[in-house]
Amino acid sequence: MNVSIIKETNKKSALMWLISLLIPLGIYLFPTNTNFTADIRLFLVFVSLIILIIAFNLVDVTIAAIALPTLFVISGLAPASKAFEPWTYTTMWLIVGTFVLAGALEECGLLKRIAFW
Numbered sequence: 001m002n003v004s005i006i007k008e009t010n011k012k013s014a015l016m017w018l019i020s021l022l023i024p025l026g027i028y029l030f031p032t033n034t035n036f037t038a039d040i041r042l043f044l045v046f047v048s049l050i051i052l053i054i055a056f057n058l059v060d061v062t063i064a065a066i067a068l069p070t071l072f073v074i075s076g077l078a079p080a081s082k083a084f085e086p087w088t089y090t091t092m093w094l095i096v097g098t099f100v101l102a103g104a105l106e107e108c109g110l111l112k113r114i115a116f117w
Contacts, residue, residue: 013058020052046071055070 026044032038039099050068053059069083075082086092 016058020049020058021058024029024049036107042075043077045074046077048076 025086027048028041028045030036030041032041046068050064054061054064069078069087072078072083073080102111
């Protein structure tokens with residue numbers, strides 16, 4: 001790979017990380033009042049950080065999806081039972097199972113056979 005392409009990619013990645021960190025920092029610097037409490041501000045910081053990380057594709061979506069409720073629990077915004085409650089619903093496990101099944105079918109080559117049939 002060309003060195004200039006690597007440097008350009010590193011600059012682009014660094015810029016995306018910088019934007020992903022500066023926007024939540026800007027939200028954190030907003031002053032609080034009776035309507036915009038510290039908890040709401042912290043919630044917006046975490047959500048904007050994760051949304052930007054996913055939008056710029058900086059980390060895997062699975063890591064970001066687990067990081068958001070983890071940040072809520074660590075910061076004390078929500079108890080673990082409420083933050084991770086959506087992961088306990090049957091729809092979530094149906095989606096996970098579908099991805100596992102699709103991965104297995106792709107690995108053994110059955111999806112390609114079905115596509116060419």
